[in-house]
Amino acid sequence: MLIAPIEPRTSAGQTVASDAPTFSGNRGLAVEEPLIFEIGRTDTTGVDLEEPAPVTPRLGKLERTTPIGLPGLSEPQTMRHYVRLSQRNYGIDTGIFPLGSCTMKHNPRLNERMARLPGFGDIHPLQPLSTVPGAVALIAELSRWLSELTGMPAIAMTPKAGAHGELTGLMAIKAALESRGEKRSVVLVPESAHGTNPATAALLGYRVEAVPARADGTVDVAEIRKRLSPDVAALMLTNPNTCGLFERDVVAIAEAVHAAGAYFYADGANFNAIVGKVRPGDLGVDAMHINLHKTFSTPHGGGGPGAGPVALCAALAPFMPVPYVKVSDPAGLTPLRYVEHASPPSPRATPASPQAPSASGERGSGRSFGRMCAFHGQMGMFVRALAYMLSHGADGLAQASEDAVLGANYIRASLSDLMSPAFGDRSCMHEALFDDRWLEGTGLTTLDFAKAMIDEGFHPMTVYFPLVVHGAMLIEPTESESKQSLDHFIASLRSLADAAKSGDTSRFKEAPRFAPRRRLDETKAAREPRLRWCQTLRV
Amino acid sequence: MRYLPLTDADRKAMLAKIGVTDIDVLFADIPLDKRLDGRLALPKTKGELEVERELTRLAAHNVPAGSVPFFVGAGAYRHHVPATVDHLIQRSEFLTSYTPYQPEIAQGTLQYLFEFQTQVAALTAMEVANASMYDGSTATAEAVLMAMRITRRNRAVLAGNLHPHYRETVETLGRMSGHDIVSLPPAPHGKEDLAAQIGGDVACVVVQTPDFYGHLHDLTALAEKAHAAGALVIAVFTEAVSLGLVQPPGAMGADIVAGEGQSIGNALSFGGPYVGLLATRQKYVRQMPGRLCGETVDLDGRRGFVLTLSAREQHIRREKATSNICTNSGLCALAFTIHMTLLGETGLRRLARINHANAVQLADRLAKVPGVEVLNETFFNELTIRVPGDAAGVIEKLAAKGVLGGVPVSRLEPDRPELADLIVVASTEVNTDGDRAAYERALREVL
Numbered sequence: 009m010l011i012a013p014i015e016p017r018t019s020a021g022q023t024v025a026s027d028a029p030t031f032s033g034n035r036g037l038a039v040e041e042p043l044i045f046e047i048g049r050t051d052t053t054g055v056d057l058e059e060p061a062p063v064t065p066r067l068g069k070l071e072r073t074t075p076i077g078l079p080g081l082s083e084p085q086t087m088r089h090y091v092r093l094s095q096r097n098y099g100i101d102t103g104i105f106p107l108g109s110c111t112m113k114h115n116p117r118l119n120e121r122m123a124r125l126p127g128f129g130d131i132h133p134l135q136p137l138s139t140v141p142g143a144v145a146l147i148a149e150l151s152r153w154l155s156e157l158t159g160m161p162a163i164a165m166t167p168k169a170g171a172h173g174e175l176t177g178l179m180a181i182k183a184a185l186e187s188r189g190e191k192r193s194v195v196l197v198p199e200s201a202h203g204t205n206p207a208t209a210a211l212l213g214y215r216v217e218a219v220p221a222r223a224d225g226t227v228d229v230a231e232i233r234k235r236l237s238p239d240v241a242a243l244m245l246t247n248p249n250t251c252g253l254f255e256r257d258v259v260a261i262a263e264a265v266h267a268a269g270a271y272f273y274a275d276g277a278n279f280n281a282i283v284g285k286v287r288p289g290d291l292g293v294d295a296m297h298i299n300l301h302k303t304f305s306t307p308h309g310g311g312g313p314g315a316g317p318v319a320l321c322a323a324l325a326p327f328m329p330v331p332y333v334k335v336s337d338p339a340g341l342t343p344l345r346y347v348e349h350a351s352p353p354s355p356r357a358t359p360a361s362p363q364a365p366s367a368s369g370e371r372g373s374g375r376s377f378g379r380m381c382a383f384h385g386q387m388g389m390f391v392r393a394l395a396y397m398l399s400h401g402a403d404g405l406a407q408a409s410e411d412a413v414l415g416a417n418y419i420r421a422s423l424s425d426l427m428s429p430a431f432g433d434r435s436c437m438h439e440a441l442f443d444d445r446w447l448e449g450t451g452l453t454t455l456d457f458a459k460a461m462i463d464e465g466f467h468p469m470t471v472y473f474p475l476v477v478h479g480a481m482l483i484e485p486t487e488s489e490s491k492q493s494l495d496h497f498i499a500s501l502r503s504l505a506d507a508a509k510s511g512d513t514s515r516f517k518e519a520p521r522f523a524p525r526r527r528l529d530e531t532k533a534a535r536e537p538r539l540r541w542c543q544t545l546r547v
Numbered sequence: 548m549r550y551l552p553l554t555d556a557d558r559k560a561m562l563a564k565i566g567v568t569d570i571d572v573l574f575a576d577i578p579l580d581k582r583l584d585g586r587l588a589l590p591k592t593k594g595e596l597e598v599e600r601e602l603t604r605l606a607a608h609n610v611p612a613g614s615v616p617f618f619v620g621a622g623a624y625r626h627h628v629p630a631t632v633d634h635l636i637q638r639s640e641f642l643t644s645y646t647p648y649q650p651e652i653a654q655g656t657l658q659y660l661f662e663f664q665t666q667v668a669a670l671t672a673m674e675v676a677n678a679s680m681y682d683g684s685t686a687t688a689e690a691v692l693m694a695m696r697i698t699r700r701n702r703a704v705l706a707g708n709l710h711p712h713y714r715e716t717v718e719t720l721g722r723m724s725g726h727d728i729v730s731l732p733p734a735p736h737g738k739e740d741l742a743a744q745i746g747g748d749v750a751c752v753v754v755q756t757p758d759f760y761g762h763l764h765d766l767t768a769l770a771e772k773a774h775a776a777g778a779l780v781i782a783v784f785t786e787a788v789s790l791g792l793v794q795p796p797g798a799m800g801a802d803i804v805a806g807e808g809q810s811i812g813n814a815l816s817f818g819g820p821y822v823g824l825l826a827t828r829q830k831y832v833r834q835m836p837g838r839l840c841g842e843t844v845d846l847d848g849r850r851g852f853v854l855t856l857s858a859r860e861q862h863i864r865r866e867k868a869t870s871n872i873c874t875n876s877g878l879c880a881l882a883f884t885i886h887m888t889l890l891g892e893t894g895l896r897r898l899a900r901i902n903h904a905n906a907v908q909l910a911d912r913l914a915k916v917p918g919v920e921v922l923n924e925t926f927f928n929e930l931t932i933r934v935p936g937d938a939a940g941v942i943e944k945l946a947a948k949g950v951l952g953g954v955p956v957s958r959l960e961p962d963r964p965e966l967a968d969l970i971v972v973a974s975t976e977v978n979t980d981g982d983r984a985a986y987e988r989a990l991r992e993v994l
Binding site: 542 | 548549550551552553554557558560561562564565566567570572573574575576577578581582583585587588589590591592593594595597598599601602603605606607608609610611612613614617619621622623625629631633634635636637638639640641642643644645646647649650651652653654655656658659661662664665666668669670672674675676678679681682683684685692710712713715716718719720722723724725763764765790791792793794795798807814815816817818819820821822832838839840841842843844845846847849851852853855856857858860861862863864865866867868870871872873874875876877878879881885887888889890891892893894895896897898900901903904905907908910923924925926927939942943946951954955957958959961962976
């Protein structure tokens with residue numbers, strides 16, 4: 009998912025033979041595009057708006073009188089500008105996107121169409137609940153699916169992304185501990201965890217204690233037992249872990265955590281490997297976020313938006329943030345009750361007339377720990393995720409997990425003679441992890457190899473993560489790849505590996521040569537930050 | 548299943564290459580007694596037509612904003628989004644790309660983020676903006692933590708007229724992370740003495756303008772007092788279009804600006820996904836949360852863009868990061884940027900003037916209805932009215948007459964009976980004079 013900063017190369021690169029200059033700087037279909045600030049004008053607009061009605065302004069003395077500095081473009085210019093920018097990006101629709109721990113799977117366009125139905129896309133979060141029963145029902149239906157797939161009774165739907173879900177889960181744990189009068193101060197996090205895990209724990213004031221990995225890439229229950237104490241609030245564990253391995257001692261780990269009075273938080277980033285195969289709740293997980301943008305196909309959109317609903321066990325459910333749907337009947341046949349307020353009705357609050365439950369949300373029991381964000385969460389993502397789940401069905405979801413695991417193992421098996429699998433011949437889950445031992449003596453790094461993949465037309469795998477493996481290359485093909493696509497990918501990587509071993513280093517050190525840009529100077533970007541365009545605009 | 552390209556023959560061949568006979572061997576690490584083996588209480592695979600039918604049926608139970616005279620705001624606004632915006636954000640290369648960690652093949656994303664950062668900085672009159680947060684409420688909460696890091700103080704004062712959901716979001720994060728959050732009571736008439744709350748232990752004052760009730764505020768004097776006491780001013784807005792007409796926070800001394808960008812380029816979508824805007828002074832940039840895009844050059848000396856100053860972020864710093872945030876709101880930021888590019892300064896100013904003019908006309912109409920009082924002296928496109936009796940009931944009766952007439956304050960402040968007769972009403976460019984007439988007529992009938 010995440011990549012260590014690139015070691016920059018500041019020396020000028022050699023000119024590639026095919027790199028004869030053109031007048032425009034363009035290369036056929038690869039068109040250079042300036043910034044809007046260099047081509048737009050503040051007096052140009054691409055929208056036709058009527059003249060406002062003459063009124064006496066009610067702005068006090070607060071009218072904005074100085075120039076803002078926003079260039080405009082006509083509609084055709086705008087279209088061309090952003091189409092050209094789009095052509096400088098690699099997406100899932102371009103080719104295989106084997107970014108480990110990111111689950112870059114096909115994004116069905118049916119999802120987009122459904123999210124744009126006026127009944128979903130054009131409804132306001134605060135219009136009367138009586139005018140949006142279908143929205144509440146959709147949230148309830150998605151919760152039901154997530155609940156069934158995780159084996160956990162309650163879903164906090166509002167978190168905006170995975171890390172926000174982690175925060176939600178740990179808050180629920182903190183609130184539950186406080187409700188039993190306990191103030192625990194430590195959260196255990198394996199070394200291989202995503203950076204968001206320790207960052208989330210630290211944000212809530214917990215001291216993070218790292219748990220080392222065994223030589224085989226998994227967590228040793230003995231190492232966890234050693235660290236468990238009455239001061240430990242939770243263990244945060246990713247399963248399958250970031251090495252692409254299922255933590256086979258997970259049940260024993262859960263029992264140990266529970267025996268110490270702590271909670272078991274699972275990072276659901278890798279849920280795609282096990283959907284329909286096993287339920288985290290059945291393994292003893294107390295809380296787990298689900299990245300709808302990974303497992304359930306909502307688009308990554310160049311970095312977001314995501315959605316990170318959190319599944320909670322029965323002990324944590326009462327603490328979940330508002331708003332939430334209260335489903336008393338698992339079949340969802342009874343009228344849905346929507347709880348929007350954490351606090352129970354207070355004696356001093358007696359409105360002029362009793363609130364009609366249909367007009368606005370109900371009040372909770374008072375145990376909810378609060379609110380994660382305005383409104384109801386990422387509704388647009390809920391619609392997309394549900395469209396995906398309905399399309400797959402339970403059988404299709406299990407098949408998708410199997411295919412994802414199959415694809416990763418196929419890649420592992422097909423490359424293990426040339427590259428070095430991090431954990432030998434052991435089979436993996438949905439992602440195959442290699443280290444950089446196989447590059448020893450070539451003078452090349454993982455980064456060089458990744459950049460050479462760009463020249464071959466691939467998005468690189470995740471590199472230098474997890475941190476516990478030297479020069480890590482984490483490959484997650486997902487279930488969206490055909491066998492032809494996998495075979496082509498494998499053949500290309502084998503050819504690159506051969507080239508690396510045969511001393512063809514310039515091909516790697518100069519890479520990428522055929523991308524819209526060659527390697528970028530990240531040191532310069534950090535040392536002399538230029539975070540906005542700041543010259544004089546054309547007016 | 549149409550999303551799965553592998554055939555059974557493919558699967559067999561792949562298993563053979565791996566050297567196992569059965570897919571279950573690959574799941575051997577999962578405890579046998581915990582495996583599901585297909586016993587889920589969920590339906591089976593459905594075709595596209597069936598799914599479309601099912602979801603369309605569900606959607607039909609909702610009343611779309613565009614189907615009625617619509618005056619609901621309070622943190623999310625219905626504006627006209629040009630067709631170009633929705634087309635462009637669905638370009639595969641934008642929609643299906645990842646966070647630009649491989650900048651050589653993500654210059655499209657990086658360049659629009661650079662444009663976005665520049666636009667947000669200009670709009671707010673601040674020096675730098677980041678590449679977006681989840682939404683306005685979480686941006687506000689992050690701004691508070693940022694101010695605490697900068698000042699090394701532990702107390703934040705929230706204006707009473709901060710959006711109640713934003714207040715609850717900040718209070719929740721503050722309480723859970725051990726910070727002291729002081730929330731002032733709502734002041735629906737718009738008069739608050741925030742300066743009186745600033746002591747030597749205050750990290751920041753959080754103030755919204757236009758505020759939840761629609762009032763505009765000059766922050767200049769507050770900022771002077773805060774700065775004299777070593778505190779920062781965090782300015783919040785929920786309606787980005789207002790900055791086309793109203794004095795920006797950066798010109799009034801704000802140190803951090805946190806806002807909601809939904810109303811430029813993004814659909815209502817029942818509250819999300821939206822796009823959080825966060826801007827500040829250059830000197831505070833290293834305490835900022837979230838991604839930042841910066842300009843640099845490639846090996847051939849050509850201009851290019853990268854994510855930068857990542858030593859602030861969780862993937863590098865882990866527990867020492869400025870925030871746990873990873874995902875941003877990239878695609879919504881793109882929608883914002885494209886819409887803003889279409890508008891340009893000229894279009895934005897005009898759009899803002901239309902919004903204001905529509906709200907003024909609405910205020911004048913509603914003020915004529917017997918029993919209705921407009922509370923605002925100043926406003927942009929949103930204002931608060933007092934009605935006789937229970938506002939939630941009035942809104943419900945208006946809805947029954949086919950008018951979505953605003954947000955009863957009790958929906959968000961159920962513990963304050965003194966606010967139970969207030970309605971927050973918004974009017975944007977989408978409202979016609981006919982809509983306003985329909986509202987006035989319906990309101991006369993239900994009161």
